[in-house]
Amino acid sequence: MPESLAPHILWLTVGVALCAAEMVVPGVFLMWLGIAALLTGLAAFLLPIGVALQLALFAVLALVCVFFGRRWTGSNVIPSDDPLLNDRLARLVGETAVTVTAIVDGEGRVRVGDSEWLAHGPDMPAGTRAKITGARGQTLLIEALHPATS
Template sequence: MLQTLLTNPWFWLIAGMILMGLEILIPGVFLLWIGLGALISAMFVALLPDLAFAWHLMGFSITMLGACGLGFWLQRRGRAAQGDAPVMNREMDALLNREYIAATDFVAGRGRVRVGDTTYAAQGPDEVKAGDRVLAFARDGMQLRVRPLPTEDGAAAG
């Protein structure tokens, strides 16, 4: 029964479409290429229906591995072509080298700074208190790294 099923081009066509459809539900780009291998196998089985069952399985294995290899090559090539192109969602970099007001006291090196009408997580020395002026000089993931700025009398805040 399995042999009859796997030597039917409709099986491979339907399996390929299901796998490619699953890619939408389970993103990862891997099922897309396995599905493409199944679609190519459907053509292989339709064009050469008299081949032995083992050859149909071998054909699927080769087309699946070839399609996966093609997919990985295309992804790597796409990343290399991107090079130094601007990356999306770099708004944290726009917050660097600016002065802000500490929204909370810093405890254990962590606190929050006010940026416009919101606050952002920040890392800095424990001497930073709510209301102190700080300079965002770097970022660590989604947190700003800050240092206190001198007050009007010349002393460091804190």
């Protein structure tokens, strides 16, 4: 068999290709398979093992690398510049809303910007300005804004 077609060269090539693909299609998954392929290529270079054993070794190393890789990435989360980016309700906390319907028995509707939301808070008439203090499910929690006294 020519040296260029040696199994370890193929494993190393596949490993590098998978790691490079991780840069093109990020998801932190292909990298772990690439590492498993690189380790399989190293083992195939150092040890005289057949193709069937190389495939089995790759399967085991892939499972181990993915398992430990996911644990590592889970415990080393990169902090976000905007952690509320995909949490629309949390982004509304602190904003001012106007009651669209009267809040009766703690339930009603408020307008925030161009959207209407279900709201829970103390009873207040329609048209009252309120501060959003939180959210429960898809319902905003509000409290009345009292006008400043002069």
